[in-house]
């Protein structure tokens with residue numbers, strides 16, 4: 568490849584919003600505290616401008632949610648090989664590189680979203696009436712026309728979770744690239760509660776570039792993980808959490 572064509576390829580790929588592509592990394596480093604912490608994200612890179620200029624940012628404190636007739640949600644999740652597992656320096660994430668039409672899906676009303684990746688936060692990012700859960704899973708989905716839907720599952724201490732354990736058993740302990748874990752099949756349905764009740768609001772990716780237009784579906788019922796499972800993640804990532812963002816007049820709805 569010539570230097571010129573490399574430059575074009577580089578520029579082309581920088582235009583893809585990083586958080587929405589499963590594989591991409593961030594060109595400008597950021598962190599959860601200090602000089603590159605959340606209150607500076609919007610100044611670190613013009614691509615991160617929404618982190619300070621955006622009016623519909625996440626996470627939020629959910630309270631006074633309005634009861635509404637919301638579309639039913641359905642998870643068509645299935646087992647697939649654990650590829651790819653990544654410790655990206657901010658969290659532990661499972662990327663789903665599925666062939667078109669295959670993989671796991673979230674159906675909201677008439678819209679079908681493909682599960683693109685899921686990852687963990689310690690403690691939880693969203694709060695309910697000010698209450699913080701010990702951990703939170705973000706299951707990120709994208710529709711064929713590019714709409715993003717994130718599902719939040721709160722994790723609280725209790726019985727161990729077998730799906731979490733499968734991932735923890737292979738958790739890369741240092742930052743690195745995607746790792747394919749041969750012979751391990753994971754079904755993300757193991758991360759879902761039985762009760763489909765949910766809150767919904769319009770927000771953003773909770774890390775740079777803080778892209779807005781994300782439909783956040785926050786499941787009301789937590790799932791349990793053991794205290795040891797929480798501790799194992801916290802050793803790697805004690806605080807991978809963005810502070811609560813202002814609501815700016817947004818309405819949070821909840822299923823009846």
Ligand SMILES: [Zn+2]
Pocket residue numbers: 686687688705773
């Ligand atoms: Zn997240």
